[in-house]
Amino acid sequence: MKTKFTQKAIFYFFVLISIPAFTQNKIGRELILIDKDWRFSFGHLHDTKKDFGHAEGYFSYLTKTGFGDGPAAKDFDDRAWRKLDLPHDWAVEQPFSESASFSHGFKAAGKNFPEKSIGWYRKKITIPNEDLGKIISLKFDGVFRNSKVFFNGFYLGTEQSGYNGFEYDVTAYVNYGGENTIVVRADASMEEGWFYEGAGIYRHVYLQKTNPVRVVSNGTYVTSELKNNDASVTADVTIENKGNYKGSIEISQTIFNKENKQITAFSESIAAPEFYKTITHSSKLYVQNPLLWDIDSPNLYRLVTQIKQHGKIIDSYETPFGIRTIEFNAENGFFLNGKPLKLKGTNNHQDHAGIGTALPNEIQYYRIKKLKEMGSNAYRCSHHPPTPELLKACDELGMLVIDETRLMGINDYHLNDLKRMIERDRNHPSIFCWSVGNEEWNIEGGIVGERITNVMQDFAKSIDPTRPVTVGISSGFKSGISSVVEIMGYNYLGNGDIDAHRNQFKQQSGMGTEEGSTFATRGIYFTDDAKHYQSAYDKKPRPTFYSIEEGWKFYAERPYLAGVFFWTGFDYRGEPTPYGWPSVTSYFGMMDVCGFPKDNVFYLKSWWGKEPVLHLLPHWNWTGMEGKEIDVWAYSNCDEVELFLNKKSLGKKKMEQNGHLEWKVKYTPGTLEAIGYKNGKKIITEIKKTTGKAENVKLSLDKENILKGNVSVISVEVTDKNGLHIPTANDEINFSVKGGKILGVGNGDPTSLESDQFIDDISFSVITNFMEQKSESASVPKEMTNYDESKWTEAFKERDYKKQAPSYIYKGEFELKNNASANVVSFFYKKIGVETVVFVNGKKVEPSSEDPQKYILNTAILKEGKNTIHIAATPLQKVKDWDVMNTDPGIIQVSTPAASWKRKLFNGYAQIIIQKDENAKEVILSASAKDLRAVSLSVK
Template sequence: MIKKNISLALILFLGVMSVFSQNEKTSFSTQGRERLLMDFGWRFALGHATDYTKDFTTGTSYFTYFAKTGYGDGVAAAQFKDSTWREVDLPHDWAVELPFSGDASHSHGYKTIGYKYPETSVGWYRKKFTVPASDMGRKISIQFDGVHRNATVWVNGFYVGNEPSGYATSVYDITDYLNYGGENTVAVRVDASIEEGWYYEGAGIYRHVWLNKTDRLHVAQFGTFVTTELTGNNAELTVRTKVQNQHDKSSVFTIEQSLLDANNQQVLSKKLENVSLNGNVDNTYFQKIKVEKPTLWSLENPYLYKLKTNIITDGKIVDSYTTNVGIRTVRFDPNQGFFLNGKSVKIVGTNMHQDHAGVGTAIPDALQEFRIKKLKEMGNNGIRTSHNPSTPEMLDACDRLGMLVLDENRLMGINQEHFDLMERFMVRDRNHPSVVLWSVGNEEWAIESNEKGARITKTMQEFAQKIDSSRAFTVAISGGWENGSGKTTQVMGYNYIVQGNIDEHHKNFPWQSGIGTEESNTIGTRGVYVDDKANGRMAASNRMPENVGTESGWKFYAARPFLSGLFFWTGFDYRGEANPLLWPAVNSQFGIVDLCGFPKDIFYYLKSWWGKQPVMHIMPHWNWKGCEGKNIKVTIYSNAEEVELVLNKKSLGKKTMEKNGHLEWEVAYQPGTLVAKGFVNGKPTVSEQVETTGAPAKVALLADRSQLNADGEDVAVITVQLNDLKNRWVPTANKEVVFTLSGPGKIIGVGNGDPASHAPEQFVATASNPTPQWKRETFNGLAQIIVKTTKQAGEITLIASSEGMTSSTLKLTTTTSVLRPTTEIIKK
């Protein structure tokens, strides 16, 4: 039975990341839990998808790794020589390095990868690491947070498993395959020949890899689950702890739960003592913990506690596991929408794919945070992970920054493989306070509008509720709302208001909450105001022929309290799906910001009505040489009550702003200064101006931050801007800029947001070109550089120059910080 009112008075939770302070790790390093980052010092080479002789002959021996245990051959053999292979650090996406071709996959951005390109669709990774002799007797596993796709893994020649999905976290027990006190080799074959999604997905080990070590008596991987109930000003946590006893005999132990505040000060502690568990058995234990006057997790104050779970036996801590906890409640009401901590909140969100300019899908953690902050700038409070589970670090950033998440499953179905994928992703993510709603699927056109869809959705929800009953479930549905999945999903996910009558559906299904899982955005190219479709660029326009775009979509949802909110398609531009265009366009243009995160004009419409600060934005720029005397449509996005437009100190009149609307003027162009002045209660509150600039004369560099961690992982996002002699940004300047970098850092990618650019975003060192030149043409006056640190402290110097222009120098400081524990890098 589906309840008439889906009320989730709960929760949260996790980052099931066993992250320890140096003191914690040292106190039980020989027996307790260690989580070692394995991102550094991998070797990489392309193999071949169809020719085994070009795929290093792996799997061709008399006894294959399927025939005999430990008989991995070719690359999988420990003795294989990889010294000539390229050294890479993770995350790594080799697809972004490949050239474009008009014959390649439209949906995946015309990159030369896939079944047509067997020579570039298989990648091999190898890494050597040591395991000390003192680790004998512990349980050791290797964890891949995401490999795209069809990843086969060997350790010391032993085949340990295969994961077809590019989005699943996979954990393999390698305890019995290791050389203790010696060298070990992990080899991974990645085959991206077959596409899993219909958008750019990258290729390679594009998320983190970990080596996990525990005592044989330990908390299971992702083994805690915390839910919360609130009564008045107090909370009661229900803690479920799955403990595994992998000794061959029974163990008696204590489970100690300690709640720490944001300053790592203990709030309370509770023990479950004299617990007995037979050998080679696991069990889940329940504990209730009362918290007086907790600080609640909210969008304005995303407060995180930590729950430290200790397993104690014979007076000694043998395992310590940390879970991030956000205490909060969520509720979806069919008539009043979404509630967070009992307060009505309209979810104003965007859909997100997982690629970025320069780096593809291999997004460093700090860049995840940069992307979320960019969306928060316009008042965005929600992200839908379309159409797959995200990397855990993206959810961690949402927890820290205060962003709601609709967490989406990749594949709909009711067989063991479907259930296994869904369970792994939900168990991994269910402790994140940011996650407020699960999606079991998206636009499954073969089933969404018929009885099979209704049955499959119902079966999946019933299975998933056994994993997490604290949240509701939805399906994103593009049509046939009343005949298929829309009949059985708990929260109705509407994809586009043009697909049906939402008011009628709500009337016919009064028990069902509703949310806009996708809505049309104003599609177009940043800074382009005249269509140039032959060259892959479009002026901003409504996406649908029914004249539905950002403004009409937002007005529709804003006017209906029963709708919990909406997610526009999309927050960022993304590679592939360049619809409605074809080659030479290679990127989508659905984004509110472009592939780099540079705002399009529509960004400021949403900032006006989603945000809380005064906003004034003028569209377009004012560089229209040759158009003197011709009318140009000027659009104003603002939340001021009235706006006055002034050209060269002459008023063009004042207009009243409609709520959730915009203003337009037809202005005869003349060079100079165009000013928009905003008034509230008759008083000036905000203004903006655009000017006719001179020719580009200077390169300017601006970093999102100037101080970085010298940990080999941190990144800075650098904006490259072309200015005229008066230091005014030139919004029509497209000139090549060359970059040089010195100091403890490296450039890992460049971009400019041009949806039709075929220029390289990465420059790979080769034997003939060991120091490749980094360069990028600006697009409408802007480009972006992503700089990554090394593990050395010091000063990074970045110089940007362009022919005939004044160059610019930017300095970044890297400081020594506490490094995440990593595996030793072995070089031969």
């Protein structure tokens, strides 16, 4: 086996949290979050007219610098576009369609929907004159996908990946002291994965300002080595010079602890890099008696790197990091800080109920806390680099991470993606392993797979030698990648003989990178293929696959296996195996898409966690099943469990290690009670009661997951008169909010085709058949008159701008599909004259007070179908012969108010995500349902 990873190799570590999600002001460096106040509109995949005429110009943005056209042009009129804040996922906003992608959860977006596969984003920012001389950059954490970015009409570049962060230097294009325009065109027509990926700018965007001599982005690399009770910290920093400065600079490195107390410092004078060159400087610092990072005490330090020029600080760059050791041992598994640790992991995609992939930072913490509560200590990024905030949450909460690149290969497309991932993430103490591939069936078992793996893992080692490399393998564990990969990643023990492979490669460490793929519908305890129900009792999903219990027992009983990652921690959109339409989410999760636990959570919590656990399944609401046997299971880590039905004992049973207990119980309404014993003493009780009819709506903020920030997750349920949760409820709940907004709703139902979001619908109606006739009047008419129909000619056709009439009358038409009284119809006029009067269906309309070129049209003067617009205007005059005159009169915007927020409960639960307004003291969520007592919840 070709490998550089020895049996006792120890990896030392640290952490970079790439970019905090707030404005960061430092001496010489400013990082500004610019997520607020963007404009958005759909373009079109192949019809350039519907794509706002983009790339139709004689000179395109590729032929001549600065020739961005259509929405890419600096002065494009986007007033009629929708206003929104980032992160934004336009796919989750769409309805479901049977003709849409199975793997993307049947959302009506992507290549089968060309009118919903292109998204345009525009934002205007002001950059003051004082910034002249600084390096100005745009930083994107990720755009799905194939994004083109423009700045003031200048094309900056294309990023194909939907998962890479990227940065563009816009210094030369800035309008200092004035307005600047950022434009992004995202093309989500092609899928990168076989799972829901969202669409649009679904991660954060920043404006960065630095000195020309600066630390490059992701330019620090912090490693540490423990010796006795001290740590030797090596801080490498890459510095670039984007200016003409020649001379010396001083590099200062200072370490602070979590109390912000200085621990140690080092400084040195060096020669600055030459123009547009970089240098890497290495410093050695020492920390006495360091507090180590581990899963229970995720201690973090902070390295502050400063660059000084003539004694003045010109750049300051912060790198949070941790000190810890990791070791893979081919005989005894995984060690963290010298202590054995069984990896208890889950695989996860990045979407969440109601909000798709556009997760606020708070939801990253929410999800990691949910996994930690289950007893999980490890997270595999499946199957792409995550957003930086996910890794930040793992660092701060104590969750180990496998960080995975998207695609295997040896060319720049593949290796550059891998390099960017590692350089961005290598300072995170949570990351203990790089994954360079997953289930590449075409190459797994042959020489091509060996060659690619050898290149990729050696390439990874050249960037970060402190961590091992793995690949998830599923097509047998005999040859190819399995023979050469550093840490063997077994995907499903049913896919090959793991013990036989281990006996052949005894010096190769291994772990279960995927296991389970079991099916379960939360709260359902019988399989009904007609209804797309999968029983929540743990069972084999297929004859060659294994249950969660079987999988955990296999890995728990083998010391040489470092641990296992179950597929998956959360359900996700897409891959609704074993079904198709109308199932739209997976059935694999230990939790559903909201984070509500399925019963398997409690099996894992029993054997992964440290606290006493006792959980009974199923619920005890079985009207119509009286006298019939119900399978009752107990998940527990107690020595024994005794079961009672209406206070009558049904027997005490001894718990097998990593097992569960079962009883056959004839259903009688009432109380099912279990008592758990440890060393002969009662230590825990679990009760399931038959409930009464629903009477109350209940809202609750998870006390263990109260979020810091402006976003909160609220659980919704109904209770009977005694306050008991009703596990079979499916009432539809209506919501309203004050002091904030609702971001999304969900309920964990794999077959729910309800809306995830309720937003105003923005549509456009273009003005067609645009005609003109001359007027001899030097002023425009104040009232509508009758015009000679024989004098209308095509507007602006062959206009002689040196011999224009004193004024012109224009006529056009626009269509309204409906003229509902609730609609807001606006005409966004684009200037075609100096003095202008507008008439619609013969009635004069006045401009709005907020914008003299915006006209809000009263629905009383409008009609369904064809409408007529007249514009009387004195003409614009050319200043230079080559001036291009506007001939577009504008566009009609129809805004249809969103329906009220609502969601059905699914087996007793729904979830709503709310965001408090920045200046509000509290947000109040109200919920109501037919025949139920309404309720409100205040979150401060």
